Structures are given as C-alpha cells and as structure tokens.
Amino acid sequence: MENNTGIVFNIQRYSIDDGPGVRTTVFLKGCPLSCLWCSNPESQRGLPEITYRYTSCKRCGTCVQVCPAGAVTLDGGGVHIDRDACTLCEECVHHCVPEALKVSGKKMTVDEVFKVVKRDADYYEASGGGVTASGGEILAQADFVAALFRRCREAGYHTNADTCGFGDPAALCKILEYSDLVFFDLKHLDPAKHREYCGQSNELILDNLARVVKKGVPMVIRVPLIPGYNNSEDNLRALAETVKAAAGDAPVNLLPYHRYGANKYRMVDMTYRLEDVPELTQEELNKAKAIIDSYGLACEISK
Ligand code: SF4
Ligand code: SF4
Incomplete structure (x- = not known):
C-alpha cells in the first residue's frame, strides 16, 4: 500500500x-x-530527534529534571542526550526557555x-x-x-x-x-x-x-x-x-x-x-x- x-x-x-x-x-x-x-x-x-544548540543553552539543568526517561545529562560540555533512551516526549523542548532544544523531523x-x-x-x-x-x-x-x-x-x-x-x-x-x-x-x-x-x-x-x-x-x-x-x-x-x-x-x-x-x-x-x-x-x-x-x-x- x-x-x-x-x-x-x-x-x-x-x-x-x-x-x-x-x-x-x-x-x-x-x-x-x-x-x-x-x-x-x-x-x-531516519526518525525525528532532539537537537541541541550549545550556544543558546543557559546550563539551567531544567531539561535534566523534567526528562521522564532520564535521557539527559549536563556537564561542562553542555547537554547530552542518550538517543536510545529518549522517547521523544518533548518535555525537555517545552521546558527549555531559550529554545536550545528542538525537534528535528x-x-x-x-x-x-x-x-x-x-x-x-x-x-x-x-x-x-x-x-x-x-x-x-x-x-x-x-x-x-x-x-x-x-x-x-x-x-x-x-x-x-x-x-x-x-x-x-x-x-x-x-x-x-x-x-x-x-x-x-x-x-x-x-x-x-x-x-x-x-x-x-x-x-x-x-x-x-x-x-x-x-x-x-x-x-x-x-x-x-x-x-x-x-x-x-x-x-x-x-x-x-x-x-x-x-x-x-x-x-x-x-x-x-x-x-x-x-x-x-x-x-x-x-x-x-x-x-x-x-x-x-x-x-x-x-x-x-x-x-x-x-x-x-x-x-x-x-x-
Ligand atoms: S533546559 Fe535548555 S537552557 Fe536549560 S540546560 Fe537544558 S538545554 Fe540548556
Ligand atoms: S524528548 Fe523526552 S525523553 Fe527525550 S530527552 Fe527530551 S524529555 Fe527526555
């Protein structure tokens, strides 16, 4: 079909x-x-995924706190997303005030x-x-x-x-x-x-x-x-x-x-x-x- x-x-x-x-x-x-x-x-x-703009990130850690899958970590290099664990719920995107996180796809x-x-x-x-x-x-x-x-x-x-x-x-x-x-x-x-x-x-x-x-x-x-x-x-x-x-x-x-x-x-x-x-x-x-x-x-x- x-x-x-x-x-x-x-x-x-x-x-x-x-x-x-x-x-x-x-x-x-x-x-x-x-x-x-x-x-x-x-x-x-091939699938939609979260993108991260390092230069927009304020290192507030909100995305780490709101992620229900525990897929986000924050260190001296900024935010990292475990793409295998991410369920694409978009909680982190909605809570990221400077819009450093977005969905691509x-x-x-x-x-x-x-x-x-x-x-x-x-x-x-x-x-x-x-x-x-x-x-x-x-x-x-x-x-x-x-x-x-x-x-x-x-x-x-x-x-x-x-x-x-x-x-x-x-x-x-x-x-x-x-x-x-x-x-x-x-x-x-x-x-x-x-x-x-x-x-x-x-x-x-x-x-x-x-x-x-x-x-x-x-x-x-x-x-x-x-x-x-x-x-x-x-x-x-x-x-x-x-x-x-x-x-x-x-x-x-x-x-x-x-x-x-x-x-x-x-x-x-x-x-x-x-x-x-x-x-x-x-x-x-x-x-x-x-x-x-x-x-x-x-x-x-x-x-
Ligand atoms: S919520 Fe946005 S600004 Fe805050 S640490 Fe995460 S990506 Fe950076
Ligand atoms: S989209 Fe959902 S599961 Fe994926 S990193 Fe953001 S909050 Fe976590």
Whole structure:
C-alpha cells in the first residue's frame, strides 16, 4: 500500500540552487550513507530527534529534571542526550526557555507538504521553477516522494529528484515515473574509498545511474569536491569516463567543499571528522573543472 507520510526535516521555500527557477525544496530525514563531509548531519538518522544548540543553552539543568526517561545529562560540555533512551516526549523542548532544544523531523502527509508547496505556484510559473525533493536520501521514502511528485505533476509543477543513488532500484523507478530532472551525486569511483568515506560501496549507485539513463530522465551529475578525498586527477578522470560512457550528455556540477555544516554535528551528538580539511583554492577548482571539460562534458563549478 502506498505510504502517504514522510519524515520531513525542512521545507525551504524560494530556493534557487536546487534546480531551475525558484523552487521549494522538501528535505527528508534519513540517509543510508554517512559521508564524512555531510553538511546536514541532522538528516542522517531516519526518525525525528532532539537537537541541541550549545550556544543558546543557559546550563539551567531544567531539561535534566523534567526528562521522564532520564535521557539527559549536563556537564561542562553542555547537554547530552542518550538517543536510545529518549522517547521523544518533548518535555525537555517545552521546558527549555531559550529554545536550545528542538525537534528535528516531523511526520507529514503528502497533503500537508503539498499545501506548503502550492503557496509558491506563481513563482514556479514565472521562473520555470518547481519542487525539489532532497535529503537525507529520498530513495528511503520513495512512496512518499512519488506521491508528492505525482501531485506536483498534476498541478503542472516541475519536479527534481535529488539523490545519492544508493537505494532500492524499485524505489528509484517509482520516483523517476514523476521526475522531470534528477540531481545524481557521484562521490568516488573506487568502491573501497567510497565505502571508507561514505559508509557504503558505490556499485549500487552506479547501477542506479544506468537506470536513470535508461529511463531517459534528464540528469545533472553532482560531485561534492573534497580536498584530499576525491579531487585527485585519477578519481576525476575515472568519474568523467564513467559519466561519458553511461550518461554522455549529462552536465557535471562540481560542489566545492565547505564547512557550513560543521557546527551542526554537536546539535545531534555527532563528531565532525574533517576539522583540518582546508577549502579548495580557485586554482584547484579550475584544475578539476579542466579535467572534466577535457572529456567534452559540460562542467560548472557551483558557488
Ligand atoms: S533546559 Fe535548555 S537552557 Fe536549560 S540546560 Fe537544558 S538545554 Fe540548556
Ligand atoms: S524528548 Fe523526552 S525523553 Fe527525550 S530527552 Fe527530551 S524529555 Fe527526555
């Protein structure tokens, strides 16, 4: 039976980086990968969870006192939540006056999300925009995404499926049925390195890349470019060769490494592991682009 609800952790209106025109991007919670450079660590776990903003916390200890599950502790490093013990009763959230505690992730129906999405229908029409589903990983909630995209299609909104490619092929096919565009991530062409950096090998991802091509949905290949991890000439050449062979006319979009998500790791009691990685220089970015260009692929560097 079709699953009409999804776990959503953000709905971003007026987005201009998630496909053509002005868009609404629906971010879903839960991802089967755990990329070292992930800028949305609060999206990785599949269920709603409590987030903690260290800089807003007054160390009052109220959350420790009110938690019926004994899941909260407070020490010199601030508040810590035992996520296995937490029952998500939200008592701590309601009692935290400075709002240092919040819930990330909310169960929403397709109807509820569509109500938000349709508010900007005029912008979609004027700009050639539409709706993007992103994550987390959308393949993990394929019934929900397919149902949402079907509604969007009926309303005439352009749909973009932003995926890491790791997921059940049947789930991918369901979403492709209602997708006008796919943003498809490729991170590393060496299966062992992919597993080391992202938690899973890349075979399934490459198989799914071929499925998108076979289905004929236009695609943009997106490459988060992480210095010292996947920006070697060898990897970029392997990547360009793979794209050229599998999806010859798909443009490649390089996404330069940034540290915007680093501060969010503490919010969900995770550790950011790329503390010492510097951002790429313009020269390094140009060199990466030149390698991709040399294969006759259309390549852009994102801001
Ligand atoms: S209730 Fe809020 S402000 Fe007080 S210790 Fe807990 S998180 Fe910090
Ligand atoms: S949501 Fe409830 S169980 Fe979880 S930490 Fe807060 S008070 Fe404790």
